[in-house]
Amino acid sequence: MAHDSSVMQAGPGTKPGSDHAVDQHEEHPGERVYINVAIILAVVTLLEVVIYYVDAISGILVPTLIIMSLAKFVTVVGYFMHLKYDDRRFSYIFSAGLITAVAVFVAVAVMQAYEHVVEFFTAASPF
Amino acid sequence: MAHVVDIAQVQTHGAGHDAGHGHADHPPTSTGLDHRKLLMWAFLANDCMFFGALIATYMIYRGRAESVGTGPFPSEILDIPYTSVSAFVLLMSSLTMVLALAALQKGDLRGSRIWILATALLGTIFIGGQYFEFTEFYHEGLSLQTNMFGATFFTLTGFHGFHVTIGVIWLLTMLFVSLRGGLKQEDSLDLEITGLYWHFVDIVWIVIFTLVYLIPYEEVESAEPAEHARHVFDVGQRLVGVVF
Numbered sequence: 040m041a042h043d044s045s046v047m048q049a050g051p052g053t054k055p056g057s058d059h060a061v062d063q064h065e066e067h068p069g070e071r072v073y074i075n076v077a078i079i080l081a082v083v084t085l086l087e088v089v090i091y092y093v094d095a096i097s098g099i100l101v102p103t104l105i106i107m108s109l110a111k112f113v114t115v116v117g118y119f120m121h122l123k124y125d126d127r128r129f130s131y132i133f134s135a136g137l138i139t140a141v142a143v144f145v146a147v148a149v150m151q152a153y154e155h156v157v158e159f160f161t162a163a164s165p166f
Numbered sequence: 167m168a169h170v171v172d173i174a175q176v177q178t179h180g181a182g183h184d185a186g187h188g189h190a191d192h193p194p195t196s197t198g199l200d201h202r203k204l205l206m207w208a209f210l211a212n213d214c215m216f217f218g219a220l221i222a223t224y225m226i227y228r229g230r231a232e233s234v235g236t237g238p239f240p241s242e243i244l245d246i247p248y249t250s251v252s253a254f255v256l257l258m259s260s261l262t263m264v265l266a267l268a269a270l271q272k273g274d275l276r277g278s279r280i281w282i283l284a285t286a287l288l289g290t291i292f293i294g295g296q297y298f299e300f301t302e303f304y305h306e307g308l309s310l311q312t313n314m315f316g317a318t319f320f321t322l323t324g325f326h327g328f329h330v331t332i333g334v335i336w337l338l339t340m341l342f343v344s345l346r347g348g349l350k351q352e353d354s355l356d357l358e359i360t361g362l363y364w365h366f367v368d369i370v371w372i373v374i375f376t377l378v379y380l381i382p383y384e385e386v387e388s389a390e391p392a393e394h395a396r397h398v399f400d401v402g403q404r405l406v407g408v409v410f
Binding site for chain 2: 067069070073074076077080081084087088091097100101104105107108111112115116118119120121126128129132133134135136137139140141143144147148151
């Protein structure tokens with residue numbers, strides 16, 4: 040975390056008002072970083088599409104695509120949404136929603152995969 | 167003593183560092199974070215769950231429910247090269263969005279307006295592409311009621327398109343405010359919050375693009391539908407009939 044939004048970390052010498060803004064903006068990556076990140080994202084997207092048509096790696100296509108997608112997701116959140124640089128509490132809030140969403144997905148997938156088990160418990164339930 | 171100094175700074179400097187992105191005269195907050203940005207992150211966490219539910223629904227019935235109802239099915243209808251261009255356009259709109267913010271933070275108002283306009287244009291191109299895709303699919307016989315793929319696909323991508331549309335309207339509003347002189351360097355937090363929303367619709371599309379489009383579908387061979395999928399599809403079809 041390059042900077043923290045919490046005022047409690049500001050030193051006694053920190054200037055008030057808009058100087059905070061200047062300090063904080065200097066912590067954000069500049070245009071050069073943004074453009075480099077965008078180029079990387081574009082290349083990864085291109086690779087995703089290319090490997091889709093390559094039969095030789097069809098066995099590992101799905102995990103490869105998911106890893107690439109995850110990498111793009113984390114990069115956009117970290118650099119473009121500034122979570123890498125922002126107060127960690129923003130990350131906690133966002134992660135809470137994300138983890139809940141993934142947990143719901145996994146739970147439903149497990150219920151579908153073990154449908155007979157769910158039906159067994161449903162039938163046995165007095166409700 | 168250091169603690170006392172810090173507290174004094176909280177009171178002196180208003181909403182603190184994070185509020186420093188925007189107006190320096192904001193009232194102090196108990197967290198030291200700007201509440202608008204905090205609220206946006208909470209909303210995005212909530213939207214994660216919303217899209218998580220839609221994506222989960224799509225994935226659960228992906229492949230299992232294709233044999234329910236009539237075609238066309240995803241392996242017959244999805245156009246990967248076309249959607250790849252749409253994905254690229256949305257990805258680049260994220261770049262123009264951060265460039266708009268960077269320009270505003272440096273006080274380059276003209277630059278920020280150009281990049282905001284570019285972002286809105288790229289978003290509009292994406293929506294136009296989605297409209298064209300939906301129209302093509304409909305002409306090929308795929309609708310919400312055709313089969314399970316149609317129902318889950320249009321619901322998921324339609325809600326995403328709706329989010330992008332809201333984002334474009336928001337961006338154009340920010341551009342209008344900027345042209346009226348209401349978006350200055352000290353207001354950069356306002357644009358940063360807009361950007362958070364915009365980047366979120368981008369990351370949702372990153373996930374949708376992979377899970378819906380790129381992961382290959384099995385060819386539909388068996389006409390033997392899973393019983394639960396048949397039941398869910400029947401219920402869904404009745405619900406769609408009630409709503410529309």
